[in-house]
Amino acid sequence: MWVFEETLADGSLLTKTINERHENTKYLPGYSIPENVIADPCLRSTVADADLLVFVLPHQFLRTISRQITGVLKPGARAISLIKGLDTQGNDIRLITDVIRETCLPAPASPGAEVVPMSVSALSGANVAHEVAAGQFCETTIGYHHTTSLSEALVWKALFNTPVFRVSCVPDLAGVELCGALKNVVALAAGFSDGMNQGGNTKAAVMRIGLLEIRDFAARFYRGIRHETFFESCGMADLITSCVGGRNWKVAREHAATGQDLASLEQTMLNGQKLQGILTAEEVYNFLSARGLLHSYPLFTAVHRICIGEIKASDMLKHI
Amino acid sequence: MWVFEETLADGSLLTKTINERHENTKYLPGYSIPENVIADPCLRSTVADADLLVFVLPHQFLRTISRQITGVLKPGARAISLIKGLDTQGNDIRLITDVIRETCLPAPASPGAEVVPMSVSALSGANVAHEVAAGQFCETTIGYHHTTSLSEALVWKALFNTPVFRVSCVPDLAGVELCGALKNVVALAAGFSDGMNQGGNTKAAVMRIGLLEIRDFAARFYRGIRHETFFESCGMADLITSCVGGRNWKVAREHAATGQDLASLEQTMLNGQKLQGILTAEEVYNFLSARGLLHSYPLFTAVHRICIGEIKASDMLKHI
Numbered sequence: 192m193w194v195f196e197e198t199l200a201d202g203s204l205l206t207k208t209i210n211e212r213h214e215n216t217k218y219l220p221g222y223s224i225p226e227n228v229i230a231d232p233c234l235r236s237t238v239a240d241a242d243l244l245v246f247v248l249p250h251q252f253l254r255t256i257s258r259q260i261t262g263v264l265k266p267g268a269r270a271i272s273l274i275k276g277l278d279t280q281g282n283d284i285r286l287i288t289d290v291i292r293e294t295c296l297p298a299p300a301s302p303g304a305e306v307v308p309m310s311v312s313a314l315s316g317a318n319v320a321h322e323v324a325a326g327q328f329c330e331t332t333i334g335y336h337h338t339t340s341l342s343e344a345l346v347w348k349a350l351f352n353t354p355v356f357r358v359s360c361v362p363d364l365a366g367v368e369l370c371g372a373l374k375n376v377v378a379l380a381a382g383f384s385d386g387m388n389q390g391g392n393t394k395a396a397v398m399r400i401g402l403l404e405i406r407d408f409a410a411r412f413y414r415g416i417r418h419e420t421f422f423e424s425c426g427m428a429d430l431i432t433s434c435v436g437g438r439n440w441k442v443a444r445e446h447a448a449t450g451q452d453l454a455s456l457e458q459t460m461l462n463g464q465k466l467q468g469i470l471t472a473e474e475v476y477n478f479l480s481a482r483g484l485l486h487s488y489p490l491f492t493a494v495h496r497i498c499i500g501e502i503k504a505s506d507m508l509k510h511i
Numbered sequence: 512m513w514v515f516e517e518t519l520a521d522g523s524l525l526t527k528t529i530n531e532r533h534e535n536t537k538y539l540p541g542y543s544i545p546e547n548v549i550a551d552p553c554l555r556s557t558v559a560d561a562d563l564l565v566f567v568l569p570h571q572f573l574r575t576i577s578r579q580i581t582g583v584l585k586p587g588a589r590a591i592s593l594i595k596g597l598d599t600q601g602n603d604i605r606l607i608t609d610v611i612r613e614t615c616l617p618a619p620a621s622p623g624a625e626v627v628p629m630s631v632s633a634l635s636g637a638n639v640a641h642e643v644a645a646g647q648f649c650e651t652t653i654g655y656h657h658t659t660s661l662s663e664a665l666v667w668k669a670l671f672n673t674p675v676f677r678v679s680c681v682p683d684l685a686g687v688e689l690c691g692a693l694k695n696v697v698a699l700a701a702g703f704s705d706g707m708n709q710g711g712n713t714k715a716a717v718m719r720i721g722l723l724e725i726r727d728f729a730a731r732f733y734r735g736i737r738h739e740t741f742f743e744s745c746g747m748a749d750l751i752t753s754c755v756g757g758r759n760w761k762v763a764r765e766h767a768a769t770g771q772d773l774a775s776l777e778q779t780m781l782n783g784q785k786l787q788g789i790l791t792a793e794e795v796y797n798f799l800s801a802r803g804l805l806h807s808y809p810l811f812t813a814v815h816r817i818c819i820g821e822i823k824a825s826d827m828l829k830h831i
Binding site: 317319322325327328329330355390391392393394395396398399402403419421422423424427428429431432435436508 | 637638639642643645648649650675677709710711712714715716718719720723738739741742743747748749751752755756828
């Protein structure tokens, strides 16, 4: 496994610590990593012989790493993305799996042969990392491209499925990815609702309206979307975990309850890290605005307008 | 509005208090009732001239009141049920709206003419009463029979819809009713999960599996079921409010956390009132058992077996 090398507080290297202690002491302390998993700081050597590539990284680094590995990958290698987010270029929204497919190219099968892009799937679900690491029962969804066969997904299912990490496969790659990214916007809305001291009825309504906007957005702009996907772990279940906890929900709740602006809350509550939901809400807003479709997504629109201070969180319900 | 007459602690009559104070001081204290709503202790005089009948009562009293009003109702009157529950006769499960249709008969339009049963719809959603009374924003779902036209439901929508009580209509009466009744079984499962200190992943998985069992149960045994119904307020939204609060969830959580048996908890936490979810779980278990289909509904089955002490709450996840 490639690990971005860091020097820890005690002066040791992160990869060395992982390989000696079989624990990621910085990012997931307290949980052991199997001994057959080796942390390697060299990206190219890690990926060169891999048949199966699992992408797990903050999506803003994706294009940097793709530049390093393209042409090094084995012909016939496949990839799966565990990244939750979207890639934007101007007012356009791209799926992370599309970016991987286009920018992480295998070597040609023989010198001069055509380069065949990788098959890329996605995994998303109600999978809070430390609960998964603790072995608590959960489900997840693997989305594979609607034009490929189930056998593509079954390779990944064989790799990930366990009795306490239950995998379902759906031929709806875009649906699975969009759920993972857009649920953060809905989590902000749920946080605003809770911060306003609205009860369970209102919060459930906000979550439901949010899920329908995710579904509508997916069906309008992507191919192969299936309604069934939104009943999977990547859909309603991930939405639930994100809206009853998680960073987006928590910071949004604090904003609505105290009136402190979101940027300051990112400073105090997240040490300056940016909230994924705020970024995604802006990307979706720009995308919809450029197409004259803001009115069809009142909740997404209201969340962005609250994030930029254009309307108050307490007015959200008037706008959805 | 008919109100079952009671003598309050101060010796006054409940109907008289409601009509004088415009407040139900016993069952919904603190919220005013519009002055044009008159509490009447006489059932027959209340219903005799009604064009629209709204049924809101604990379902175990339904057959008693139907005996009093059948034949008194106006020809052409319509009904809507706000009752959440099922009616059982032996191992058979009946919808409350079917019981209303069959047992609450109008008078014939003219002497000797055939009696035409009422059209009966159902309303269900994430509608915790005191939050609705407080004017908090919420949604609800009106289900009308799949063989009737939307105009039937629009009469009810005109009656109930407000800017903060947003009504959707679906031609799936059985789906709406079954969501309202069966979600209580899932709320018990969610409570067991929380009582075992499982995290958000596990609870979301339990809720999702529960919703799919509700949907599967509905589609297998009833006509006119639409997948879309489970995305409505009566479906996922009501499930969410029930699984993050509510009596079933709370008592089940206490049981799993402390090991106290459910009957004692009903005594101490609910003054001896019976939990709807426990009754429904038993009814569903008997219904499925008689048809040899328990294996298709592992969560419903596990909940009942926990309720009767056959398996432990801590073993629930092994069974679903």
